[in-house]
Amino acid sequence: MKLSTNFVKDYVDIDVDLKTLAEDMTGVGNEYDSAQKLINATNLVVGEVIECEMHPDSDHLHVCKVNVGNEILQIVCGAPNVRKGSKVIVALVGAELPGDFKIKAGKIRGVESNGMLCSIAELGLDSKFLKPEDKEGIHELPETAVPGEDPIKLMGMDDGVIDFELTANRGDLLSILGMAYEIGAIYDKKVKDIDLSYNQSNEDINNSFKVNVKTDNCSIFLAKRVENVVIKESPTFIKNRLIASGIRPINNVVDISNYVMLEFGEPLHFFDLDKLGGKIIIRQARDKEEITTLDNVKRTLKDSDIVISDEYHPVALAGVMGGLDTEVTLNTTNILIEAAIFNPYNIRYTSKEILRSEASLRFEKGIDPNIIETALNRAAYLLEKYANGTVLNGIVGFNDRDLNDKEILLSLDKIVSVLGMDVKKEDVIDILDRLNFKCREKDNVFKVYVPTRRLDVNIKEDIIEEIGRMYGYDNMKGTLPVVKIKRGQYLSKNRYIKDIKNRLSALSLNEVITYSLVNKKEIDLFKDENTDDTDN
Secondary structure (H helix, E strand, O other): OEEEHHHHOOOOOOOOOHHHHHHHHHHOOOOEEEEEEOOOOOOEEEEEEEEEEEOOOOOOOEEEEEEOOOOEEEEEEOOOOOOOOOEEEEEOOOOEEOOOEEOOOEEEOOEEEOOEEOOOHHHOOOHHHOOHHHHHOOOEEOOOOOOOOOHHHHOOOOOEEEEEOOOOOOHHHOOHHHHHHHHHHHHOOOOOOOOOOOOEEEEEHHHOOEEEEOOOOEEEEEEEEEEOOOOOOOOHHHHHHHHHOOOOOOOHHHHHHHHHHHHHOOOEEEEEHHHHOOEEEEEEOOOOOEEEEOOOOEEEOOOOOEEEEOOOOEEEEOOOEEEHHHOOOOOOOOEEEEEEEEOHHHHHHHHHHOOOOHHHHHHHHOOOHHHHHHHHHHHHHHHHHHHOOEEEEOOEEEEOOOOOOEEEEEEHHHHHHHHOOOOOHHHHHHHHHHOOOEEEEEOOEEEEEEOOOOOOOOOHHHHHHHHHHHHOHHHOOOOOOOOOOOOOOOOHHHHHHHHHHHHHHHOOOOOOOOOOOOOHHHHHHOOOOOOOHHHO
């Protein structure tokens, strides 16, 4: 899980540096592989090209005069798109770019150059995030950019990324919201409310669309309808948060689907409603049934796979990937948003046989049933705001899951006994509050209400583990066990035999220890039935 620090700061107020956050998360059991800036380059500023002329000794190089705020620099640039008046990213002398590339003053074909005008590719972004123009020419900043300012901050890429190696039971941390609760518990910060407000038309989706479930392997399936969406480029903040999380931006609608998945850990699927019809069926696939998925690969299914189908054929491989027939394209105007929970075991089997995806990874770990409708409404909010969509009233579908918090009783004595630490009642109450676990205490007995987002906490020992890791295992004092011991000695018979052996040995006699003799009946117990008696 790649955590964008800018993304998580939308949900919890923290003011710690990247490395401290990574180490503090490790201290409560969440190890990380790396912690670094999204753009790992130094000494960059906004520059304005005030002069641009051809190099006297080259047919492709340009000699530029660049205003970097406090001075005018002469920089030789070979980019085909450099021009007078453009706002650019300037790596000053002394700057370090990815790949141990250091900028030095020098001469290029006899002309002095003091810096470098940069493309996005030269700043170290993975190639999958780059457009052709990002590789072929320098990056042009908005006209409003001010020379001398930080261009990375201007582009919204002043982000830190921590790559966590999560344990298998912490599926809740595969979301920004889950990370926000974890970080909030560490620093005693509350998670912010999420904006879910949007307008709805008077038309109700239940009048035009139906959902039919024909399998026990789908416990929740909810859908909303959004009409008249406009496919276009996503807002910069959505693109940057996807990039920091390792996902390539595509367009506003597809990006919103991925954005909400990252926010809540609930994979959504957007269908082109005009290609779908007025009904969805959730069922088991028929053996050797086929579907062409979004990656344009024809897949042959088994009856253990779950599919979402129209009245004739599958339109999505549930929990793994959508079908090509109903994908969102540049011509899409009407969308059906689907949010569901499928049996994680079926999804695991399907993903191992067919394809592991960001969606299947989350379904395999388990989904918070209370987040499904929230994710659906969040997607509707974002589609209205950033895709000009009209959201129809109502939600169609079903929910067969228990949405109540889990109730667990445990005593302070039990906590102290298991942890071996002198944890006070006030400490327990404080930790449970920071974890956002509601509790009631009476006579040192706690009734804890575990939210459904924590699928890994189900028994007393799970809560004790939570208390221990948040209290800090470094506070645990090592003590040796107290046990009754007695002096070891031979039994009188063995002592008598040992004494005889010692005396005989002192008389220069040797003891011969031979193989133990075993009677024939006992030998037969270990003999191979196919072995001839004459072999013995």
